[in-house]
Amino acid sequence: MLGTGVILQEYNSFNPTFMNEMMMNEVTKESVNYGFDLQREDYQRTLVSGETLEVQRAVLTYKDEINIYEIATLGAKDSGILVMTMAMDDNQFSQGRKIIELFWSTLQYKLP
Numbered sequence: 001m002l003g004t005g006v007i008l009q010e011y012n013s014f015n016p017t018f019m020n021e022m023m024m025n026e027v028t029k030e031s032v033n034y035g036f037d038l039q040r041e042d043y044q045r046t047l048v049s050g051e052t053l054e055v056q057r058a059v060l061t062y063k064d065e066i067n068i069y070e071i072a073t074l075g076a077k078d079s080g081i082l083v084m085t086m087a088m089d090d091n092q093f094s095q096g097r098k099i100i101e102l103f104w105s106t107l108q109y110k111l112p
Contacts, residue, residue, distance in 0.1 A: 003067075003088030004096030009082060016082045020048035020056050023071050023084060028058050031067060036049050036060040042043035046074065050051070053083075059090070066090050076111040 002106070041057040043046050051071040060067040070085045085100045092101075 002078075003086070005047060005084075005086045006100060007084040008107075010081050011075070012079055016080045017073045017075040019082055020054075020071050020073055024056050024058055024069065027069050027071075027084070027086070028060060030067040031060045032063070033043060036061070036065075036067070045104060047074075047107050047109060048105070049110055051109065051111070052089050057088070074109055079112055098103065 005044060013029045028036075028038060035043075037060065039059045039061075041059055042059050044052055045055050051074055053074055055070050055072040058069045066088045066089060068085075068090060072085070073082045074080050085095050085103070087094075087100060089096065091097060
């Protein structure tokens with residue numbers, strides 16, 4: 001589970017949907033500058049509550065190291081959420097990946 005994380009932020013004063021690319025650039029720029037190869041694999045995910053999110057996925061690789069970041073936002077006027085997951089492996093059976101999948105499969109959010 002080493003190197004796995006989930007960030008969920010709720011916003012009540014602005015719509016966070018403009019933050020996707022900015023957040024992705026911030027979390028990947030140091031690795032890219034170091035020499036990691038960056039591949040984007042964006043996709044859609046539907047939450048249990050029915051909302052569909054555009055998930056921006058970055059897979060960074062360097063030698064035998066892999067870092068995977070996913071960022072998604074859901075927003076409306078003056079509110080919303082930002083979700084970021086990070087995993088340092090691509091093994092879908094690892095404990096860390098199972099935690100991330102459990103998070104995604106149970107996330108519910110209703111826009112006001």
